[in-house]
Amino acid sequence: MTIALRARSLTKRYRAGFGSAHASIDALRGLDLEAHEGELLGLLGPNGAGKSTFLLCAAGLLAPDGGTLEWFGARAWPGGRPAGVAYVPDRSFYHRFLTVREALEFYATLHDLPGRDRAVRVRATLARVGLTEHADKRVSQLSRGMVQRLGIAQAIIGQPRMMLLDETLSGLDPIAARDARELLTGLRAEGITIILSSHDLLALEQLASRIVVMRDGRTHATLDPASFTGARSLQLTVEAPQLAARLLRTRWPQTQLDASEELHVPLGAATAEDVLADCRAFGVVVRASRVRRDDLEQRFLELIERPARVAEPNS
């Protein structure tokens, strides 16, 4: 399998201020990550995990302080940007006074396309992202959803091999989000490698072939969405958990007691109320209960709420 993007021990520190007001933030602390050609790789992590910084480095727009980046087997920094890599920012980084059509014509011109090819490419791109009706609107007049479509449009107008999308699915209404998901699915089907940073867990679960969980500027875990069973279980915090486990296993044989002395009762077709009714019947005192589903949200919360496994670097 061809590696489209490989990051090795990537570090990036932001510095600000002078003298006593000087401050620095380690945004990336030795990130290792690989994206395979043609896959849609999801990036997930709490705010400040370094996702946006990584995408800017991967787009060749920020120079990492340490480590290496390779795009399709080649390095670009220092001295140039990677070719064929498009970037969709989380904000509107487009010229607000231009119309949508003018903005796309500008970006197409930067790709050195002659006039006739440019017009054809712009028309096709507008149609592809569903902006034809809004082509003559100023960028400053666009809603967030339309700005995100413009972002995808400017990215695909250069026919890239790889797209880096930073929170492109955030803040969209359900219809716009569905359209964006369909658009990304179509682009992936064309063989474009996509790295998508998003807090939209459902979208990542549906779209991504792998999901990299980032934390504190590093890869914390890699998840395979195909492994999510969707099975539900009831998590119980009870008094006298050992005894409660023994009692519940008489009716719910797969009940488990974890290291933090919480009970997990697989529900199958049953409801949480069925289990709680048995608890009452057995005299088990339940302090808290929560239905959990084996999905991305559950796995992510488990990973993030667990203490970081990697030691802090000496910085």
Place this chain on the structure above:
Amino acid sequence: MTTLADSVRAASLRRVGAVARLRARRQIRSRRLLLAALMALLPWLAIDAAQLLPRIAALTEFTIVGATVLVAGALADDLDGGQYAIALTHDCLPLDALLGELIAGLVLSLLLVLLGLPFVLQAVTVARIGALLLCLVWLVALVAGWVSLMLLLATTLHGVGNGVAMIPLIFALPILSSATILGRLPAQLAGVARFALQLVPAPQQAGRMYEAILLGAAAPRIAAYALLAGPFVYFTVAAARLARIEPAGRIAA
């Protein structure tokens, strides 16, 4: 397979033209060109002198003020707002962007020269057309140096800081260059300061060249070299700086 050599490409005229047109359109739509034109034209109401020298000197000062309005924020706005970063993901090179900004700044500034030229022509006889054209050559050199210096400052200062930074050059340079200030310095230091001040492109430098052309005064060599070399030196330094800047450095974190 992409190599480093693939990434280093020559600047493209098409891309340079696109950036220049974009900047010019922005200045027109934001009414910045209108403001610059008013600032370059209105002061003529107060000009009584009938001689060519004060009129070409006035044209120079008004053009420089207008050019400062036009070029303030050029490049820096796009560095701050992410537009520059996005342009670079579309195969645009830093040199393409810088050349486009320079061309837009020059063309619009020369438009201001054309607007003011009729006021200067009122003081020109046929015999002095040649002298006027020579003066205009120095004016164009000054404008090119001025715009290049503003673009260099844009690689360091955010927003319209480059325009603000140029204002002292218009007003303070004559004061700093005066005998009152330099006379207080030790002779050697004063010599160095005078030399350094002569290297800065400013209306006073062009004024000395006009005096040499129109009045037959001795041509100040340093000012001439500074005016001619300034655009190339400042632009080259700006290009080198821009190539080293992270395109998204001002928008990240």
